[in-house]
Amino acid sequence: MSRLSTCFEKIRTEGRKAVIPYVVAGDPAAAITVPMMHRLVAAGADVVELGVPFSDPMSEGPVIQRGHERALENHVSLANVLEMVKVFREDDADTPVIIMGYANPVERMGYPVFASACAEAGVDGLITVDLPPEEVGPLNQELKKVSIDNIFLISPTTPAERITTITANASGFIYYVAVKGVTGAGHLDTADVEKHLAAIRSKTTLPICVGFGIKDAASAAAVGAVADGVVVGSALIDTMAQRIESGGTPEQGIDDAVSLLASIRSGVTASIGTTA
Amino acid sequence: MTDMISPEFFASVPDPQGRFGPYGGKFVAETLMSALADLEALYRELAVDPGFQREFDSDLAHYVGRPSPLYEASRMSDAIGGARIFLKREDLNHTGAHKVNNTIGQALLAKHMGKKRVIAETGAGQHGVASATVAARLGLDCHVFMGAEDVQRQSLNVYRMKLLGAEVIPVTSGSKTLKDAMNEALRDWVTYVDNTFYIIGTVAGPHPYPMLVRDFQSVIGREARRQSLAMTGKLPDALVACVGGGSNAIGLFHPFLADESVAMFGVEAGGLGVETGQHAAPLSAGQPGVLHGNRTYLMQDQNGQIIDTHSVSAGLDYPGVGPEHSWLKDIGRVNYVAANDDEALAAFHRWTRTEGIMPALETAHALVHAEKLAAEMTPEQHIIVNLSGRGDKDILTVASIDGIEL
Ligand SMILES: Cc1ncc(COP(=O)(O)O)c(C=O)c1O
Numbered sequence: 001m002s003r004l005s006t007c008f009e010k011i012r013t014e015g016r017k018a019v020i021p022y023v024v025a026g027d028p029a030a031a032i033t034v035p036m037m038h039r040l041v042a043a044g045a046d047v048v049e050l051g052v053p054f055s056d057p058m059s060e061g062p063v064i065q066r067g068h069e070r071a072l073e074n075h076v077s078l079a080n081v082l083e084m085v086k087v088f089r090e091d092d093a094d095t096p097v098i099i100m101g102y103a104n105p106v107e108r109m110g111y112p113v114f115a116s117a118c119a120e121a122g123v124d125g126l127i128t129v130d131l132p133p134e135e136v137g138p139l140n141q142e143l144k145k146v147s148i149d150n151i152f153l154i155s156p157t158t159p160a161e162r163i164t165t166i167t168a169n170a171s172g173f174i175y176y177v178a179v180k181g182v183t184g185a186g187h188l189d190t191a192d193v194e195k196h197l198a199a200i201r202s203k204t205t206l207p208i209c210v211g212f213g214i215k216d217a218a219s220a221a222a223v224g225a226v227a228d229g230v231v232v233g234s235a236l237i238d239t240m241a242q243r244i245e246s247g248g249t250p251e252q253g254i255d256d257a258v259s260l261l262a263s264i265r266s267g268v269t270a271s272i273g274t275t276a
Numbered sequence: 277m278t279d280m281i282s283p284e285f286f287a288s289v290p291d292p293q294g295r296f297g298p299y300g301g302k303f304v305a306e307t308l309m310s311a312l313a314d315l316e317a318l319y320r321e322l323a324v325d326p327g328f329q330r331e332f333d334s335d336l337a338h339y340v341g342r343p344s345p346l347y348e349a350s351r352m353s354d355a356i357g358g359a360r361i362f363l364k365r366e367d368l369n370h371t372g373a374h375k376v377n378n379t380i381g382q383a384l385l386a387k388h389m390g391k392k393r394v395i396a397e398t399g400a401g402q403h404g405v406a407s408a409t410v411a412a413r414l415g416l417d418c419h420v421f422m423g424a425e426d427v428q429r430q431s432l433n434v435y436r437m438k439l440l441g442a443e444v445i446p447v448t449s450g451s452k453t454l455k456d457a458m459n460e461a462l463r464d465w466v467t468y469v470d471n472t473f474y475i476i477g478t479v480a481g482p483h484p485y486p487m488l489v490r491d492f493q494s495v496i497g498r499e500a501r502r503q504s505l506a507m508t509g510k511l512p513d514a515l516v517a518c519v520g521g522g523s524n525a526i527g528l529f530h531p532f533l534a535d536e537s538v539a540m541f542g543v544e545a546g547g548l549g550v551e552t553g554q555h556a557a558p559l560s561a562g563q564p565g566v567l568h569g570n571r572t573y574l575m576q577d578q579n580g581q582i583i584d585t586h587s588v589s590a591g592l593d594y595p596g597v598g599p600e601h602s603w604l605k606d607i608g609r610v611n612y613v614a615a616n617d618d619e620a621l622a623a624f625h626r627w628t629r630t631e632g633i634m635p636a637l638e639t640a641h642a643l644v645h646a647e648k649l650a651a652e653m654t655p656e657q658h659i660i661v662n663l664s665g666r667g668d669k670d671i672l673t674v675a676s677i678d679g680i681e682l
Contacts, residue, residue: 055581056455056567058462059305065449077579103303103566108580130303130566134293155307157469162310180307181467 003096003124004149004172007046008207008228017272018229019044019220019265020209021236022100023257024051024067025084026076028240028250034087036254041095043258044265048088049127049231052081052101059129061184063234066241078105078114082121089122098125098151098172103135111142119146125172127151133166140169151175154200156192167204174206175231178223179213184234188213194226216260217267224268232264281609286533289603294483294570297606299599302482304569307466316484318388323491328384335380336495339413340370342377344496346503346660351630352647359513359653361646363633363663364500364528373636373665374496374524375406379475381492383410386473393417393468396475397461399426399454399520400591400638401433402665403477408442418442421460423453426590433669451584454520454594458568478521479598482569486598493527500660501531508658514539514649517662518642519559519612520591522598524664533609542601543645545587546614556585556593559605559612572599588617588673589637591665615644621677623647624667636665637673 001009011018021040025033037048053071057064078101085097099118106114106128118126126148131139133152140150149172154163157180167174178193179186197208210223211231220230239260240253248256289296302312322328336342344365353360366374379396386394394416398404404420411418420437424446427434437444450456458481465474479486479493504512515532517525519542532538547555555561558573565574567582575583575595587593604610615623620640627643628634635643639662646661653659667674675682 055450055583056459058459058568059466061463062449069449072581077581079579104574104576104582105580107565107571108563108576108578129305130569132302132304132306132309134309135301135303153306155305157307157310159310177305177307180469182463185467 002147002149002172003094004047007096008173011046015272017224017227017268018046018207018209019261019268020047020049020229020231021045021261022049022051022231022233023236024053024064024071025081026053026071026074027067027237028070028244028253030074030076030080032250032254033084037088038091039254039258040261041092043262045095045261046229047096047098050081050085050097050099052078052099052105054102054105057102059182061182061234063184063238063241067237078109082117082123085123086121096124097122098127099123100127100129103128103130106139111139115142115146115148118148123148125149125151127153127175133169153177156180156196160199163200164203167200167206170204170206173228174200174204174208176200176208176210176227177212178210181212183212186213188219188223190222190226193223197226217263220264221267221271225271230268232261236260281534281536283534289600290483290487294487296600296603298564299571299602300483300486301571302569303566303571304482305466307469311469312482312484315385318385319484319488322385322388331384332381336377340376340380341368342495343499344368346500346507349631352627353650355630356647356650358650358655359657359659360655361650362504362512362658362660364496364660366496366524366662366664367633367635367666371402371406371409372668373402373406374493374527374662375403375477376409377495377527378477378489378492378523379403379406379410381488382473382475383414386416387414389473391471391473393472394475395419395421395461395464395472396477397421397454397457398477399423399457399593400589400636401426401430401437401669402591404442404444405433405436405440407475408437408440411442412440419464420444421447421457421464423451423457424448425452426454429673430590430669431672453585453590455582455596462568478523479526479600480521480568480570480572480596486570486600489523490526490530490600493523494530496524496527496662497529497531500528504660511535511538512660513537513653513657514541514659516541516543516642516646516649516659518543518592518638518664519597519601520594520638521596522601524662526598526600528660528662529610540610541645541649542610542612543641544612544614545589545592545641546616547586549616550614554586555614556587556595557614558595558597559601560614564602567596570599572596572602573605588620589641591636591638592641613645615641619644621674624674628667633663634667635663636667637670639664
């Protein structure tokens with residue numbers, strides 16, 4: 001069984017929900033990413049999602065855009081990100097790692113080279129924002145050869161028949177984008193999320209994790225009550241960046257982000273049972 | 277290639293997936309997929325609807341002022357002593373460039389979809405002005421994204437857009453030029469997708485945009501073909517157009533693609549020289565990749581990061597190019613070349629003084645190559661250059677380069 005299915009299976013039997021932090025690899029410094037991943041796991045992350053820096057991150061709001069810019073100033077490439085995962089794996093053989101990014105760096109590396117490099121590094125899943133089902137076929141074939149899950153996105157605008165096609169091809173988990181918009185923006189409507197998740201669940205037994213628009217322990221708890229997992233990105237990166245901008249060290253920035261993740265973890269854990 | 281050249285062959289692209297050979301496609305976030313599907317469905321219906329075509333043609337005739345003239349540039353042709361050069365006068369369109377052909381068409385689509393809010397990206401500001409113009413005419417709320425650097429160098433157009441009632445949003449991320457404006461427009465669209473129509477300004481972006489912008493701009497080539505036959509009794513020997521995203525070029529080229537005797541040249545921005553790396557010539561010096569919703573030639577580094585471009589002309593300062601051009605390059609139907617900043621500036625002055633036509637700096641790139649080409653040809657031959665826009669918007673840039681304070 002893949003690391004992702006083992007992880008979600010375990011979470012399900014324990015009656016928990018997954019907490020998935022997103023950070024941009026190489027932000028605020030290349031050397032800090034791997035230690036930060038371990039600390040996020042220690043603070044309660046079930047899966048770690050690493051953003052691959054890209055010059056034109058079209059689906060990101062200002063907070064994550066700046067994360068990409070800082071990482072690029074540190075010259076972090078897709079090859080470097082895979083290297084980081086490899087180093088992470090030396091001390092953590094169990095926590096699934098998914099990488100999230102844009103098509104062009106993968107195109108440039110070439111699909112077969114990329115897929116085998118992912119497998120060698122210990123990557124478990126891939127989210128490519130600008131490779132919708134219509135375009136991901138050739139890459140997905142390469143990923144399947146090395147048993148890496150391509151994680152499909154479903155959004156509030158995805159029509160019912162499309163949900164059917166997407167879920168039929170999906171593996172690992174489904175990533176539900178909770179708001180129309182870019183990362184970090186918008187107001188999350190839990191009732192609306194719940195309605196959409198029900199529609200997706202009628203088509204698949206895969207776990208559904210929800211991202212975009214989760215800002216704090218309260219919104220994470222609200223979403224965690226209806227989803228199988230929550231993805232938190234902008235809130236963590238904002239917390240870290242603000243600390244650094246106000247004179248803190250990168251380590252202090254990470255301390256703050258890790259505490260936020262811990263509070264989100266307890267918020268999500270506490271919400272279970274209150275609504276079940 | 278000979279056996280491939282037929283009207284059917286060129287009409288076969290894009291395929292239903294929006295592909296031009298390996299290029300094109302729909303590389304966007306899931307949230308936009310249904311909006312693109314709706315747009316495509318509507319467009320496929322309207323494209324064959326005589327009522328819609330009449331509405332479009334009528335707007336082009338009475339609002340834009342089409343057909344635009346084909347003008348023989350005799351003094352320049354005589355001075356060169358080679359092929360005769362004819363100019364397709366898109367500068368005489370309402371708002372001063374070819375861009376309005378497309379915004380008229382897309383505004384009609386927005387109207388049919390009942391969208392009250394339109395957004396656009398702009399580089400030189402010509403597409404922004406053309407969008408603000410059609411929005412004013414239809415009473416639509418218009419927001420134009422423009423790189424902060426372009427807001428500076430095209431300040432006249434910024435003010436024009438504001439006078440027309442549009443909101444101009446300066447984009448400060450990345451290189452602060454056209455590509456960043458397009459990123460920001462896509463971010464806006466994904467957020468307000470329910471009530472917003474995105475008027476893309478060139479033959480780039482996700483399918484169906486490269487197809488529909490091409491179709492709207494092809495009026496240029498259809499007219500030029502008729503006018504050439506009427507004025508010279510034959511088809512042109514060569515066509516020349518500048519290529520930013522490639523909309524004025526495809527508009528001129530497309531109706532001639534199956535005419536084997538017609539050579540075609542797309543002129544990219546060579547900036548400080550293609551060999552310096554400081555340019556905006558992805559077809560001349562880039563590699564295929566994925567950006568802004570399509571696969572196409574891009575300026576990128578070895579890690580797949582998009583690199584900064586340079587051109588004196590804001591409208592050509594873009595690291596990508598429409599996917600159909602990538603395909604036309606690969607199959608060898610169109611030749612892509614580059615003209616540098618200083619060559620374009622010299623041509624700007626030369627044509628202004630010799631023909632009394634002040635070209636946009638974008639257009640001046642096409643004129644550079646037309647002059648070189650004409651010199652190698654004979655007076656029995658003729659070239660049509662797409663005079664894509666007028667240069668009034670550029671006079672502050674030209675003055676400052678020439679060290680003149682206004
Ligand atoms: C006058 C003029 N010509 C050409 C261009 C380049 O665009 P395209 O390559 O889509 O024709 C622009 C863009 O702003 C323009 O204003």
